[in-house]
Amino acid sequence: MTKSNELLLLKAVSKSFPATARGGEPIEILDAIDLALSPATSMAITGKSGSGKSTLLQISAGLLSCETGEVLFDGKRLDTLDDGRLSRIRSTCMGFIFQSSLLLDDFTALENVTVPAMIKGLGEREARSKALALLESVGLGDRLGHKSDQLSGGERQRVAIARALVNEPLVLFADEPTGSLDERNAAIIEDMLFALVAEKQVALMLITHNMPFASRCDQVYRLHNRKLEVIR
């Protein structure tokens, strides 16, 4: 399954969550997962709710630590990197889209897209113009000054897509990006996501329980009983 030129490589990754304070057994989520994602390809992970799909994505992106196994990004083990280097990789090589948008609530749509570019090191003016272009490309040119709570679910998700792509990442991690949207908005976001990923040649790791959505990816896996099964 793994190749040497993979962008993202997971080797025997396992994860369990500790028992609750009231006692009980630790909950095993992932068991010796191997996974590889090549540049500019797309991968979907499907599975039932609670199967550990999101946990797998979070570990792959270095947002969550795993107990055993290795996560390599561009040949570097994420768990051995210091915070500065890991943050740099997140800033320059990774983009995130979460199910509930997770925008910076205190900031406008434009600022939400501008801030990651500024974190990457762009000047405010350059970051703003880049953010502006991206927001216009996702159809939010007239919603630039609106804050998170003034946007609809679909609009928030479009801001999240623009934010994820503003730093021209190598990989986009999308965790149920259409999970909280109605059918019409979900279809718009799906089309937009795949169009932008293709246009910008970004690798995509998509978590979804929506099979038609997943089937648009190059590779499709199903997480079942803590193991990854190849569907396509």
Add this chain to the structure above:
Amino acid sequence: MVLFLARRYAFSSENRHKGTSVRIAFGLALSLFAITMVLSFMQALQANQFEDIRTFESFDVQAPLPFTDLSRAEALVSDLQGLSLVDHAFLFAEIPVLIQGRDGSSLAGRIRAIQSKGRFSEELYLYKGELFKEGTLSSSYLHLASMPLGESVEVTLLKKGKQATVIPSQRRMTVGGVYYTSMYDFDASTYLTDLPTLYALNGDAPLSVGIYSQGSSDAVAKQIRENFPAIEPVTWKEANASLYGAMQLEQSMMALMLLLMVAVIIIHIRNSSRRLLLAKQREMAMLRSIGLNKARVQQIFVLQALVVAAVGSLAGVLLSYAGLLLYPSFSQLIYRSLGVHLTLSIKPLDLLILVAAILASSGLASYVGTRRILKADIMEMFAHDEVQ
């Protein structure tokens, strides 16, 4: 970028938690104002009372004389004046009296006669008439209703009797002057006259020497003892030992109270910082997920806490100075209730120390708080509920 985010997280009008920041800043401003005012009153009260005691009541040093011969006493005063530590030496005497006021009230007190007045008369204010005019009595402004200027009052005093040890004696005296000082107790109990008039009332009144000095009163007393062994000088602290002790106790209690207030502020800062940080935990996770490293996230939220603390401190400083400016409007109220004229002032160094303590506590509380929060994985930070 750090500054931009810190400013946005502190007081921006678009900030969801602006209310929390405003409440924290307001709390800090009020606390700083309270501490500054207490400190200022405490210092003014202490300084004022000690100064008043030394100026009006006991002088820096006083020495009772074993004789009442005025010319001999004046020669001694002249010798004392020659001592290096003595700025001003003078004779004084006092006798207890009961005065029947014009309105029928009985006023218990003392008549004090002072020969040469120095700092005493410089600090004492003449309201009406003439002070130390031979044959007349001067009363304080407090007794203006019962002892109006120019009126004759009945003075009852005790004199040495021929058969009994002491006998009451009554005289009528005219009120020749009205004065006031910054010392309520002194004003309430003291009537002034000159030495010949006092000795005309009671030729057996004990005579004393009063001394003012710029130096230490203990050192003056020591110098007098060394040069004039027959005289037993008493410093103002010894003459008012119980009051001095009480004031020292009061000073300690006030210092303790101030410490408690500072402790309350620090706890307030710690709790509010924690509250503010918990409310921002999700935002911290978000910033981390879009590539901001822990150190910069920490910088942003420490800076944000410092901005809130600085605004609170600035408001507290302004409030304190505003209080100081408005104080003269209330000083009469203070005089009536406490009996002292207090001159408030704020020592910039005290204020600077307080502001520095507030800023340091805020920065530290925020540093420790963010450090603790940032130990968690990003997704664990996301998972925490927001505290509003």
